[in-house]
Amino acid sequence: MVTFYSNDLDIIHLAQRKLKFGIQNGLNVARAGYTEDQILTACMLADKTGYDSVFYMDHTNVPQWKNAIVLDPWVMLSAIAAVTNNVELGTCVTDAIRRHPSNIALAAITLDRVSKGRAILGIGAGEAQNLKEFCIPFEKPVSKWEEQIETIHTLYQSTPDNTVDYEGKYYKLEGACLQAPPIRKPRPPTYMAAGGKRTLALTGKLGDGWLPIGYTPELFEDHRKQIEVSMDKNERSQEEKDNFQMALDIDVYFSDDAESSWAKMKEAVKVSLFKPEILRVHGLKEIEGFDFVKYFTEYSMSDQSWIVKMRDAATKIPDQIARSSTAVGTPEDIIPTFERFMDAGVSHFVIRFWGKNYFGSIDKFASHVMPVLREKAKQSQ
Numbered sequence: 001m002v003t004f005y006s007n008d009l010d011i012i013h014l015a016q017r018k019l020k021f022g023i024q025n026g027l028n029v030a031r032a033g034y035t036e037d038q039i040l041t042a043c044m045l046a047d048k049t050g051y052d053s054v055f056y057m058d059h060t061n062v063p064q065w066k067n068a069i070v071l072d073p074w075v076m077l078s079a080i081a082a083v084t085n086n087v088e089l090g091t092c093v094t095d096a097i098r099r100h101p102s103n104i105a106l107a108a109i110t111l112d113r114v115s116k117g118r119a120i121l122g123i124g125a126g127e128a129q130n131l132k133e134f135c136i137p138f139e140k141p142v143s144k145w146e147e148q149i150e151t152i153h154t155l156y157q158s159t160p161d162n163t164v165d166y167e168g169k170y171y172k173l174e175g176a177c178l179q180a181p182p183i184r185k186p187r188p189p190t191y192m193a194a195g196g197k198r199t200l201a202l203t204g205k206l207g208d209g210w211l212p213i214g215y216t217p218e219l220f221e222d223h224r225k226q227i228e229v230s231m232d233k234n235e236r237s238q239e240e241k242d243n244f245q246m247a248l249d250i251d252v253y254f255s256d257d258a259e260s261s262w263a264k265m266k267e268a269v270k271v272s273l274f275k276p277e278i279l280r281v282h283g284l285k286e287i288e289g290f291d292f293v294k295y296f297t298e299y300s301m302s303d304q305s306w307i308v309k310m311r312d313a314a315t316k317i318p319d320q321i322a323r324s325s326t327a328v329g330t331p332e333d334i335i336p337t338f339e340r341f342m343d344a345g346v347s348h349f350v351i352r353f354w355g356k357n358y359f360g361s362i363d364k365f366a367s368h369v370m371p372v373l374r375e376k377a378k379q380s381q
Helices: 005-016 027-032 036-048 074-082 101-114 142-156 197-206 216-234 236-242 258-273 276-281 292-298 304-314 319-323 331-344 359-367 370-379
Strands: 019-026 052-054 087-089 119-123 163-169 173-176 190-192 246-255 327-329 348-356
Touching: 019 027, 019 036, 019 246, 019 359, 027 348, 036 052, 036 074, 036 359, 052 074, 052 119, 052 258, 052 348, 074 087, 074 101, 074 319, 101 119, 119 142, 142 163, 142 173, 142 190, 190 197, 197 216, 216 246, 216 276, 216 319, 216 331, 246 258, 246 331, 246 359, 258 304, 258 319, 258 327, 276 331, 327 331, 331 359, 331 370, 348 359, 359 370
Parallel strands: 019 052, 019 348, 052 087, 087 119, 119 190, 246 327, 246 348
Antiparallel strands: 163 173
């Protein structure tokens, strides 16, 4: 008789999932000012070199970078669908505050149809930086998020002969329907961007995947376990658990001099990590004088005072903790970072490549990193 301990079972379940890699057209691409043609070329390269997915950010603007180019994700993903054949295509991530859930549902179905069944809906509860200057209310975001996703999932099942109703506090449907069924069954998977106790619980209840950003391996493992507890509590089926994607939006910066590159980027990395859950998991003391509630509900990229406050507070995160979240250096430097996240439970990496040689980075990772990590995943099965 073989006795399995909890960590052994984690590894066995993760090994049963295919290890996936994707590219993220996010702030890295916007800040660089890449044109639509350059973005399409990068996505075609990813499709041909063995990546599994392509994601696109949904920001309205990034005013701290005045020369950035910010495009609509649904339009761009449809264009990407037309020039690729294999990769899944998803938002990383959208929200149902700027658009009604019915619009999100129809957009996801349309992308699924034009891509022949490759759509992923990556969705979060929204963030102030996309809302404040446009005077869009941002109240009760988590409660609304639950209803938004339930509304979207309900509409996926609707037809003119099978209209649907939904009665929530914030959203209602009365005899509603869409008129284009998705190709993926039972629906395009929903990857939820969660990072707090309530949102993690909702991810386990409603999601088909989890897609966070700005994590260390320790925080990822802690939050993954919270999602798994929620899945059990909500009696998700074994098939749903097996198919659930534990994804991660992660930064990669290829460099021949890892130490020099890290010195230049560590302040930005610490800012991206600065959140209460990082402090908790790593046993760091609360930063006096910083109001996280105000930050998450009022922060705007155009508000320099918040950016200064954030940078000042984030510098207190130790270098060792910050560096564990980001892959910097040669392929040999980068591989151990990914291995630690794999051990923490990541099954789908969504990569933001930084640096001047975007196309070269996509190709280098596919040639020198992906084969090593896929072999490691195979050996653990």
